[in-house]
Amino acid sequence: MISRIESxxxxxxxxxPELEVIDRTGGGDHFQVIVTSERFNGVPLVQQHxxxxxxxxxxxADGTIHELRIKTRGTA
Amino acid sequence: xxxxxxxxxxxIENEPVVVFMKGTPxxxxxxxxxxxxxxxxxxGAPITTVDVLPDPAIRAELTALYGxxxxxxxxxxxxxxxxxxxxxxxxxxxxxxxxxLDLLGESYATDAAPKTVTLVG
Numbered sequence: 001m002i003s004r005i006e007s008x009x010x011x012x013x014x015x016x017p018e019l020e021v022i023d024r025t026g027g028g029d030h031f032q033v034i035v036t037s038e039r040f041n042g043v044p045l046v047q048q049h050x051x052x053x054x055x056x057x058x059x060x061a062d063g064t065i066h067e068l069r070i071k072t073r074g075t076a
Numbered sequence: 077x078x079x080x081x082x083x084x085x086x087x088i089e090n091e092p093v094v095v096f097m098k099g100t101p102x103x104x105x106x107x108x109x110x111x112x113x114x115x116x117x118x119x120g121a122p123i124t125t126v127d128v129l130p131d132p133a134i135r136a137e138l139t140a141l142y143g144x145x146x147x148x149x150x151x152x153x154x155x156x157x158x159x160x161x162x163x164x165x166x167x168x169x170x171x172x173x174x175x176x177l178d179l180l181g182e183s184y185a186t187d188a189a190p191k192t193v194t195l196v197g
Binding site: 045046049050053057060061067068069070071 | 106107108143144145146156157158159160161162165166
């Protein structure tokens with residue numbers, strides 16, 4: 001499951017110098033994702049998280065991801 | 077636009093601070109909902125909560141309206157602030173308090189307990 005989330009994020013943030021997916025509870029459905037990308041530069045925090053939510057819309061919609069913690073950083 | 081959508085928009089546009097959560101302040105059913113409540117409560121925000129658990133349509137309509145797929149969702153004066161992570165991050169940086177002051181005015185704070193609004197049933 002982690003690799004699926006990583007590849008979805010890699011597709012959306014191909015430039016990301018930092019991209020990490022952590023299974024927070026070992027249960028395969030509570031994840032922490034950390035993404036650094038220039039796409040976040042100068043973008044309000046809620047919009048940054050929207051971009052991540054959109055990249056993961058499929059696993060979020062089908063319940064594969066039960067809980068998603070997001071940490072985003074710009075590159076500026 | 078469905079009746080439920082209208083009710084959802086009504087609460088968001090008429091209550092100063094709204095938290096769509098899993099459960100109620102007395103019976104918090106999910107850690108993240110608790111995190112959002114805690115940050116807002118610490119700042120004395122006048123909180124109105126809506127439990128999304130009684131009817132999955134609430135979350136579906138909410139996501140259709142505001143495009144945010146997860147719960148909790150925090151709104152201040154009709155503006156989507158975000159979920160638990162953003163509420164926490166803004167709280168730590170002091171921006172959450174600033175947003176409450178900007179949107180609700182200097183005397184927003186209250187020590188009243190959170191209000192609960194029921195949309196269905």
